[in-house]
Amino acid sequence: MPQAIAYLNGRFLPINEARVPIEDRGYQFADGVYEVILVQRGKPFRLHDHLKRLQRSASEVRIPLPESLETLEQIVLEGIRRAGYESQLVYIQVTRGVAPREHLPPPHLKPTLVLTFREFEPLPQRLYDEGVALLTYPEIRWLRCDIKTILLLPNVLAKMEAVDQGFFDALFVLESGEITESTAAAFGVIRRDTVVLPPLGPRILPSITRSLLYQVAPRAGLRVVEQPLFVRDLAQVDEAFLASTTKHVLPVVRVDRQVIGSGKPGPATRRLLEAFLAFLDQELGG
Numbered sequence: 001m002p003q004a005i006a007y008l009n010g011r012f013l014p015i016n017e018a019r020v021p022i023e024d025r026g027y028q029f030a031d032g033v034y035e036v037i038l039v040q041r042g043k044p045f046r047l048h049d050h051l052k053r054l055q056r057s058a059s060e061v062r063i064p065l066p067e068s069l070e071t072l073e074q075i076v077l078e079g080i081r082r083a084g085y086e087s088q089l090v091y092i093q094v095t096r097g098v099a100p101r102e103h104l105p106p107p108h109l110k111p112t113l114v115l116t117f118r119e120f121e122p123l124p125q126r127l128y129d130e131g132v133a134l135l136t137y138p139e140i141r142w143l144r145c146d147i148k149t150i151l152l153l154p155n156v157l158a159k160m161e162a163v164d165q166g167f168f169d170a171l172f173v174l175e176s177g178e179i180t181e182s183t184a185a186a187f188g189v190i191r192r193d194t195v196v197l198p199p200l201g202p203r204i205l206p207s208i209t210r211s212l213l214y215q216v217a218p219r220a221g222l223r224v225v226e227q228p229l230f231v232r233d234l235a236q237v238d239e240a241f242l243a244s245t246t247k248h249v250l251p252v253v254r255v256d257r258q259v260i261g262s263g264k265p266g267p268a269t270r271r272l273l274e275a276f277l278a279f280l281d282q283e284l285g286g
């Protein structure tokens with residue numbers, strides 16, 4: 001029987017039995033980095049890209065990866081096999097390690113490596129058919145959102161506020177009105193045959209799904225450009241979407257009270273999603 005499992009510092013075990021000491025710096029300081037990888041038909045999608053990003057995140061926060069990328073790949077593949085679900089989400093987290101609570105970590109700390117392997121539940125089809133609404137929310141995150149750290153309290157608060165107000169999610173916006181991204185997804189808009197993405201930089205995670213749009217969009221008859229996007233621009237765009245590992249390409253039909261385009265998922269976003277799913281299928285040997 002498939003089951004949710006964990007891997008903790010060298011050992012696979014049932015997820016409910018995995019324990020990390022209370023003085024782990026991930027728990028006390030959010031001192032760690034992570035990745036989320038989609039598995040379909042038992043195969044990980046873009047595993048290498050995720051492991052490279054994990055390596056970069058760890059290096060940017062000066063946490064030595066406890067295993068080589070080759071070993072991490074083997075652990076991921078073995079975990080997927082043991083968990084046994086066709087569709088899974090693999091979570092990888094590396095924290096700086098366990099030590100008495102001092103801001104300055106002791107030298108040569110051993111990082112804590114945790115993975116979980118759970119069944120993946122896709123979003124309800126209704127959200128793709130009807131599109132979702134986003135609430136703009138002040139960009140209160142730090143200036144290194146390009147690093148995938150476990151420091152996600154601003155994202156949690158923004159998501160809670162959005163859901164409290166009846167929205168699907170929040171869209172982070174700078175004081176100038178410039179849009180960065182959602183709490184757990186890249187944001188983009190479509191004008192005629194052009195996908196417009198906010199330029200990458202310290203405010204935005206280099207999303208792997210987003211990076212694949214450069215390959216996928218031409219197959220949907222679209223080109224991709226990077227340009228700063230402001231909330232005021234949304235009145236003039238035809239379509240908008242979120243892009244992430246778990247959402248693929250999800251239509252956005254309203255931001256606050258601003259209806260996007262026709263207020264329904266548009267044809268270009270639908271083609272982009274279809275082209276993305278075809279690409280995923282092709283990569284996993286479907």
Ligand SMILES: Cc1ncc(COP(=O)(O)O)c(C=O)c1O
Pocket residue numbers: 036181182183184185186205206207208209210243244245246
């Ligand atoms: C803040 C943020 N931006 C963007 C993304 C999308 O990244 P990816 O496409 O690599 O899943 C995520 C994914 O969780 C995220 O947390």
